[in-house]
Amino acid sequence: MPGGVRRPDRAVPRHGAVLRLGSSRPGPAVLPDLGPHPHPRRRPARAERRRGQRRRHRHHAGHHPGVAVQQVVGVSPPVGPIAVVGASLAGLTAVQTLVESPAVTSVTVIGAEAQLPYDRPPLSKEVLRGVWDPERVALETVEDPRVRWTVGVSATGLATGDPGGPRVTCSDGSTQAFPGGVVIATGAAPRTLAGADLPGVHVLRSLDDALALRADLDETPAHVVVVGGGFIGAEVAAACVERGLQVTVLEVQDAPFERVLGAEVGEAVMHEHRTRGVRVRTGTAVAGLHGTGRVESVELADGTSVPADLVVLGLGVVPNTGWLAGSGLAVDNGVECDASLLAAPGIVAAGDVARWPNHRFGEFRRVEHWDNAIRQGRHAALRLLAEHGYGEVTDFSTVPWVWSDQYQHKLQVVGSTVDFDEVVVAHGSTQAQKFLALYRRGDHLVAAVGFNQAKLVSRYRRLLARPVGWDDALAQLDIPSTPPTAASAAV
Numbered sequence: 001m002p003g004g005v006r007r008p009d010r011a012v013p014r015h016g017a018v019l020r021l022g023s024s025r026p027g028p029a030v031l032p033d034l035g036p037h038p039h040p041r042r043r044p045a046r047a048e049r050r051r052g053q054r055r056r057h058r059h060h061a062g063h064h065p066g067v068a069v070q071q072v073v074g075v076s077p078p079v080g081p082i083a084v085v086g087a088s089l090a091g092l093t094a095v096q097t098l099v100e101s102p103a104v105t106s107v108t109v110i111g112a113e114a115q116l117p118y119d120r121p122p123l124s125k126e127v128l129r130g131v132w133d134p135e136r137v138a139l140e141t142v143e144d145p146r147v148r149w150t151v152g153v154s155a156t157g158l159a160t161g162d163p164g165g166p167r168v169t170c171s172d173g174s175t176q177a178f179p180g181g182v183v184i185a186t187g188a189a190p191r192t193l194a195g196a197d198l199p200g201v202h203v204l205r206s207l208d209d210a211l212a213l214r215a216d217l218d219e220t221p222a223h224v225v226v227v228g229g230g231f232i233g234a235e236v237a238a239a240c241v242e243r244g245l246q247v248t249v250l251e252v253q254d255a256p257f258e259r260v261l262g263a264e265v266g267e268a269v270m271h272e273h274r275t276r277g278v279r280v281r282t283g284t285a286v287a288g289l290h291g292t293g294r295v296e297s298v299e300l301a302d303g304t305s306v307p308a309d310l311v312v313l314g315l316g317v318v319p320n321t322g323w324l325a326g327s328g329l330a331v332d333n334g335v336e337c338d339a340s341l342l343a344a345p346g347i348v349a350a351g352d353v354a355r356w357p358n359h360r361f362g363e364f365r366r367v368e369h370w371d372n373a374i375r376q377g378r379h380a381a382l383r384l385l386a387e388h389g390y391g392e393v394t395d396f397s398t399v400p401w402v403w404s405d406q407y408q409h410k411l412q413v414v415g416s417t418v419d420f421d422e423v424v425v426a427h428g429s430t431q432a433q434k435f436l437a438l439y440r441r442g443d444h445l446v447a448a449v450g451f452n453q454a455k456l457v458s459r460y461r462r463l464l465a466r467p468v469g470w471d472d473a474l475a476q477l478d479i480p481s482t483p484p485t486a487a488s489a490a491v
Contacts, residue, residue, distance in 0.1 A: 080105030083178040086185030087111025090351030093377030112154040123210040124235040158327040181346040188317035188352040195289030221309035229256040233314030262423040268430035339395035350376035414461040415447030445473035
């Protein structure tokens with residue numbers, strides 16, 4: 001990023017994103033770079049800012065490394081105003097991309113949360129454990145006179161088909177047309193249960209959620225119940241155990257992560273939790289939450305209950321699309337887009353809220369991952385500029401990547417584990433807590449899951465960038481390994 005502090009190969013903690021000074025283009029330090037996608041960086045510490053080392057985004061007309069926008073001077077008109085609805089990671093990346101073009105005249109960012117953009121993955125890790133202060137997750141915003149940040153205000157409506165451009169209505173009563181177009185990046189919200197409004201019941205999605213949960217955990221509840229054994233549930237359970245708390249995880253599937261990882265791999269991921277005293281109850285459906293003045297128990301579908309002093313709901317998320325009712329956009333488990341992320345003329349979507357056909361895996365779905373939000377935010381912005389004659393229309397295709405840190409272990413998933421037919425532990429063993437599992441759909445490799453296997457995950461992410469046959473995928477294991485064994489079939 002031009003204007004940044006010049007530190008060779010400065011890595012963002014946890015993510016592994018690195019700004020390599022030789023190329024002026026950031027990319028993962030461990031995982032391969034699959035295309036131009038600037039990684040937003042966290043704000044420097046207060047002491048560093050006092051030393052005058054504050055990093056700023058500076059934008060120059062003319063050549064910008066990694067930018068795929070072609071400007072046709074005297075042919076294409078200026079672009080703006082543009083609305084970016086959602087001060088999210090995808091929204092921030094879209095703003096960063098838009099202001100790289102001198103054709104853009106103004107961008108208004110509308111964010112429902114009171115905070116400027118921040119990094120969500122540390123919320124269930126460092127923030128919840130109390131080792132990071134809230135300000136440490138803040139991301140650098142775009143400092144450009146063309147950008148106006150409006151936070152603490154929700155978008156409540158979108159009107160399309162107006163000759164003056166899409167019109168956005170907000171919770172403060174304001175309405176504005178945006179002839180330059182709209183980027184929808186409103187993300188998703190946690191699923192809840194009956195009784196979720198009781199004190200002592202928490203979700204974990206926002207910074208406010210994390211701080212409220214952390215404050216409640218500081219009171220040292222005798223028994224924490226985590227409903228849902230997915231990524232968030234497992235990370236919250238780990239944070240609670242490291243605080244010395246008693247934890248029970250309730251999971252509706254017969255094995256943790258069974259639907260997305262398979263039974264054997266899912267059990268291997270939860271092994272450390274069981275070893276540390278977490279009670280993991282599988283095949284357990286929850287009916288509701290009960291208490292007088294504060295949550296006291298979790299009611300199960302079989303009529304029994306589990307006592308609880310604090311409950312965390314990790315039941316997944318639903319896309320924030322309610323404000324789009326009556327807009328004319330196709331909304332079904334997200335904003336439906338074409339392969340280029342266009343939802344309607346002058347309207348694009350990115351991040352957790354966007355549902356699009358990923359031709360690489362033959363799927364039409366949403367991807368709720370940090371890396372995807374960055375890549376889609378950038379691509380959506382470029383697609384919007386292409387609507388005005390700047391650049392070419394291209395499809396968005398990606399190899400999804402997600403990671404989870406639990407205790408001393410790192411779980412990484414690359415590719416798509418949706419509807420897999422078979423999973424094979426191809427290297428290492430689940431018992432040794434260090435393994436690589438490969439996922440087959442039909443005759444093709446569609447995903448790889450590594451547990452404490454960062455280098456092998458990197459290799460297979462690179463391989464998954466193109467279609468690869470199952471036999472070819474197994475042949476890539478030119479490393480000492482135990483014979484591959486079928487772990488489980490899809491359920």
